[in-house]
Amino acid sequence: MLSAVAARLRDLEVLTRPEHPDLTAALATRWDELPAHVKTPNQMLGRRTAGCEGTHGVFPRCNLACTPCYHSKDANRVRTDGEHTRREIDSQMAFLREQRGPGQNAQLIGGEVSLLSPDDHFAALDAMLRHGRKPMSMSHGDFDYDYLEALALDPVSGKPRVKHLSFAGHFDSMMYGRRGIKKVDTEDQLHEHRRRFCAMFQRLEREHGVTHYLAHNMTVTPRNIDQIPAVLRACRDMGFRMFSFQPAAFVGNTNRWKDDYREFSTDRVWEKVEEGAGARLHPNAFQIGDVRCNRTAYGSYVGERYAPLLDEDDPRDAAALSGFVDTFGGMDFVAPAPVLAARLLRGYARNHRFLVTSASFAARFVKRAGGPRALLRERPQAVTYVMHAFMDAKDVRPAWALLRKGVMSDDPRIRETQERLQACSYAMAHPETDELVPACAQHSVLDPMENLRLQQELPLVQVAPAPVGA
Ligand code: SF4
Secondary structure, eight states, X not given: OHHHHHHHHHHHHHHTSSSOHHHHHHHHHHHHHSOGGGOOTTBOXXXXXXXXXXXXXXXXXXXXXXXXXXXOTTGGXXXXXXXXXXXXXXXXXXXXXXXXXXXXXEEEOXXXXXXXXXXXXXXXXXXXXXXXXEEEEEEOOOOOHHHHHHHHBOTTTXXXXXXXXXXXXEOOTTEEOBTTBSSOSSGGGGHHHHHHHHHHHHHHHHHHOOEEEEEEEEEEOTTTGGGHHHXXXXXXXXTOSEEEEEEOOSOSOGGGOOSOGGGXXXXXXXXXXXXXXXXXXXXXXXXXXXXXXXEEEEEEEETTEEEESSOTTOHHHHHHHHHHHHHHTTOOOOSOHHHHHHHHHHHHHHOTHHHHHHHHHHHHHHHHXXXXXXXXXXXXXXXXXXXXXXXXXXHHHHHHXXXXXXXXXXXXXXXXXXXXXXXXXXXXXXXXXXXXXXXXXXXXXXXXXXXXXXXXXXXXXXXXXXXXXX
């Protein structure tokens, strides 16, 4: 009895710490591993987060065709198989929990997630949650409300079996085969599909109380780069809370490569994002991994006015960020109210001076947002802008091979690739080799072999069992 009470108190003590001790250890390890060039005061990898995670080889098939497509050409020869998905996800997520602690964002990604049955999709999300991940399903968004409802509701009771769903819908004019519009010439032709995607989640919330977080993903090529501003203006109020742009890279299925993807720089993409956002963004306030891979800008719209969460030119905001990380570290703010309150109290208790810093930061943010009256008049709408620039397979292959031998290349291009891989913020789990692998290495090096193997294991045409006695 006494030992049960002691154990319960110990659990409670850990639960209400700002940062779980397993996460503290994982962050320290990640920080130690990072190359010196990214250990800047605004670096969040290894201080606030261990990085994003993604699944691989769990449902490689997709029913749309994209140019480019990051999956190897054999991906579509692998059957979507719920049992395989459940087993693999459980093992990959258990490994991630062990290596990186709890509370990290993990993408349910591979091929097209909606090719899983709603029950298998739910089981996958459930396993991710069980292993302390925060799952986001990555989809082309071409599914119906019936599917979403079946995913969210218990098939027996008809009651919600999830409280919240997080989805990223990938929409761009390089995708072929969407129902209702097989071939897309310009981005604006997809707006009704983007709107329909958001509307399904809004209906789910209205009818069943299941909340959502929606991201919009878009591959950027010379064909659509100039359409980014119009996409952002048209989609800002649809319901997406994140807009993520991926400049196309030469990776994956070579048959799907079109155009010169290196015709423009990532700076040019970001300029277009800023043009569409209608404001200067502040990606340098906060960095995740290498700036050549990632840019992230947090902020809110109050009416038409955009207020960055942090002003990258204001040293007081830089100090506030530092104070925040020192006080709360990797704290998970998504928690039941009493737990959150206890975590906040314990954080402030160990660094009470941060209370003053927080108050002055909040005052500056309110001012940026137009003042208290503007905030009372208009509900702020948080929107995050992201750019994630994957690398070309021809650079990643030699860079990864050398890294595994512990050798840094003399070739500046390969060395740059190695530095980015070392600072990678997007990892995939390989429990069988005890490794975490950057997504670039996964797609450029490991996917082709993995899909060949899966093609044998999960052929598209299932061989019927031989009749008894044959
Ligand atoms: S190395 Fe590749 S997967 Fe990792 S953060 Fe950079 S672009 Fe992304």
